[in-house]
Amino acid sequence: MLSDEEHRRLRRKAAVRTNLTAFAFLAPALAFLLLFLAWPVASLFIQSFHAGGVMSPAKFVGLENWRRTFLDPLVVKSIRNTLLYSLMAIPTVFAIAMALALSLNSIKVGQNIFRTIIYFPTLQPILIAALMFTFVLHQDFGILNIIMRAIVGEPVNFLGNASLALPTIAMVEVWKGVGFWTLLFLAGLQGLPRDLYHAAELDGAGPLRRFFQMTLPLLKPTFFFSFVFATIVNLQIFDSVFILTDGGPAHSTVTTTWYIYRSLFTFNEPGFGATLSFVLVVLVLLLTAIQTYMFRERR
Amino acid sequence: MPHFRRGASSPVESLKSTPTMLLVSYVLLCFAAIVSITPFLYILSTSLKDTNSLFSYPPDWIPEQLFWGNYAKLFEQTSFVRWTLNTLGVGIAITGLKLVMDSMAAFALAKLRFRGKALLTTFLLLLVAVPIAALVVPLFFVVRSMGLLNTYWALILPALANPLGILMLRSFMVSLPEDLDHSARLDGASEWKVLTQIVLPLIKPGLVVHAIFTFMLQYTSFLWPLVAVQSDHMQVLTVGISSLKSNFVVDWGLISAASLLATIPITVLFLALQRFFLSQNLSAALKH
Numbered sequence: 167m168l169s170d171e172e173h174r175r176l177r178r179k180a181a182v183r184t185n186l187t188a189f190a191f192l193a194p195a196l197a198f199l200l201l202f203l204a205w206p207v208a209s210l211f212i213q214s215f216h217a218g219g220v221m222s223p224a225k226f227v228g229l230e231n232w233r234r235t236f237l238d239p240l241v242v243k244s245i246r247n248t249l250l251y252s253l254m255a256i257p258t259v260f261a262i263a264m265a266l267a268l269s270l271n272s273i274k275v276g277q278n279i280f281r282t283i284i285y286f287p288t289l290q291p292i293l294i295a296a297l298m299f300t301f302v303l304h305q306d307f308g309i310l311n312i313i314m315r316a317i318v319g320e321p322v323n324f325l326g327n328a329s330l331a332l333p334t335i336a337m338v339e340v341w342k343g344v345g346f347w348t349l350l351f352l353a354g355l356q357g358l359p360r361d362l363y364h365a366a367e368l369d370g371a372g373p374l375r376r377f378f379q380m381t382l383p384l385l386k387p388t389f390f391f392s393f394v395f396a397t398i399v400n401l402q403i404f405d406s407v408f409i410l411t412d413g414g415p416a417h418s419t420v421t422t423t424w425y426i427y428r429s430l431f432t433f434n435e436p437g438f439g440a441t442l443s444f445v446l447v448v449l450v451l452l453l454t455a456i457q458t459y460m461f462r463e464r465r
Numbered sequence: 466m467p468h469f470r471r472g473a474s475s476p477v478e479s480l481k482s483t484p485t486m487l488l489v490s491y492v493l494l495c496f497a498a499i500v501s502i503t504p505f506l507y508i509l510s511t512s513l514k515d516t517n518s519l520f521s522y523p524p525d526w527i528p529e530q531l532f533w534g535n536y537a538k539l540f541e542q543t544s545f546v547r548w549t550l551n552t553l554g555v556g557i558a559i560t561g562l563k564l565v566m567d568s569m570a571a572f573a574l575a576k577l578r579f580r581g582k583a584l585l586t587t588f589l590l591l592l593v594a595v596p597i598a599a600l601v602v603p604l605f606f607v608v609r610s611m612g613l614l615n616t617y618w619a620l621i622l623p624a625l626a627n628p629l630g631i632l633m634l635r636s637f638m639v640s641l642p643e644d645l646d647h648s649a650r651l652d653g654a655s656e657w658k659v660l661t662q663i664v665l666p667l668i669k670p671g672l673v674v675h676a677i678f679t680f681m682l683q684y685t686s687f688l689w690p691l692v693a694v695q696s697d698h699m700q701v702l703t704v705g706i707s708s709l710k711s712n713f714v715v716d717w718g719l720i721s722a723a724s725l726l727a728t729i730p731i732t733v734l735f736l737a738l739q740r741f742f743l744s745q746n747l748s749a750a751l752k753h
Contacts, residue, residue, distance in 0.1 A: 205603075409707060450589075
């Protein structure tokens with residue numbers, strides 16, 4: 167028989183061992199997460215109080231970067247454009263994807279073919295999608311403008327017009343993203359309980375009523391993921407802007423990430439870029455927290 | 466538990482669709498299919514034309530004489546082949562390393578008991594929400610201080626820091642019955658054995674999903690490779706192709722040929738492993 171004292175000691179020893187084993191399994195992944203993800207977030211804050219660092223050593227400048235960030239009208243504009251773009255792109259892509267998912271769910275013949283074709287643009291890097299859209303939007307040989315010429319009589323300068331450029335970029339992102347969300351919503355629809363729908367049908371609930379009072383509420387977990395994920399991804403928009411407009415015309419498509427990139431590589435002001443990055447991180451975390459809170463409350 | 470079955474009769478599907486609903490559905494889907502596929506066909510057509518004839522209106526969809534000059538130029542005067550190999554090599558390296566590291570970490574989170582597990586899981590979920598694009602400035606300095614700027618390591622190492630894969634594999638492992646690994650432990654198997662000989666074989670589909678997700682993320686990435694590597698011969702496909710546009714006189718034919726060819730590798734992968742590409746696996750990862 168073991169005494170109580172021995173028993174406790176052995177148990178503690180076993181606990182230490184499992185803790186060590188778990189740590190060994192976690193160590194490689196954690197090392198990379200800390201070095202290339204957690205530390206950069208922390209160092210954003212540190213860098214926001216420094217200037218220089220690319221060619222010469224960084225030096226402490228106090229609140230200079232922060233002062234600039236709040237006074238620079240382009241910062242305000244870049245955040246405004248980023249939010250505006252997200253407000254255009256996310257609801258649009260969700261609405262179209264939901265319509266397509268419902269359509270796919272109601273057909274039997276050809277479901278696989280349509281699914282494959284609609285998913286196809288999603289596979290491509292957004293950079294390639296944006297390059298392809300230079301061939302869709304170009305004033306002289308863009309396919310959309312060839313159609314425009316046939317219908318309206320003259321081509322539209324989609325990317326050269328300050329009020330059209332941002333919606334056009336949103337359109338490109340929607341084109342590329344719709345397949346992803348369609349398949350996600352379709353999977354959600356296919357996981358809904360069948361009996362409930364039969365009961366509702368027997369009770370005389372029409373398709374519209376079933377959609378709004380059953381399908382949408384039942385898909386809440388899918389929507390929660392969708393809104394959070396779409397917000398995180400869309401607020402980082404860069405690739406399509408870089409290819410299609412590079413911030414122009416008249417700064418109408420300057421987004422936060424574009425400005426961060428330029429502050430490092432064109433303006434050689436990493437301290438300012440870090441400050442702006444910090445603002446973006448806080449913005450994304452804040453919006454994610456708000457969405458989590460909103461979805462949790464009503465659950 | 467994520468679904469893998471394809472063509473399984475779905476619950477809602479079994480409700481009879483009215484003829485009107487069917488008609489509306491097919492019209493919508495046909496329209497979406499046309500919009501999805503037309504840009505691809507149009508750049509195929511453009512890539513087979515001499516750039517000068519691009520500007521003629523109305524355009525001829527199928528060029529009377531196929532012009533292969535754009536493709537010849539792409540292979541002879543740019544590093545296109547090298548860029549493709551770089552993308553594939555870097556993507557495979559990242560995917561391989563992440564499969565090993567993420568399986569180990571996910572195993573600890575799903576199957577081992579240790580202090581601070583709940584806290585660590587929350588920490589990983591929090592890291593998912595960090596916008597990676599906001600980290601280019603500090604990452605640039607971290608990688609530079611390691612002396613790795615403009616090396617393949619600069620492309621590979623930072624890409625390993627992504628918590629989503631761990632959470633995804635964890636969600637697959639949590640859904641396995643506990644008895645399996647318990648009985649293996651009673652038989653004296655080490656945790657490493659439990660992972661490699663019991664858990665991993667059972668979540669093979671999950672591993673494929675993880676691999677595809679990781680590879681796709683790398684294949685489509687642009688901002689970090691743009692920042693990390695300067696030499697032309699070390700660029701990945703996305704950065705290399707974008708550099709074609711920065712020439713003073715834009716060679717549209719060349720760009721269309723490059724864009725079209727760049728869609729091929731991922732398309733082949735997709736057609737081979739279609740059923741694993743479903744996006745709901747991603748959402749399963751973030752469920753507690």
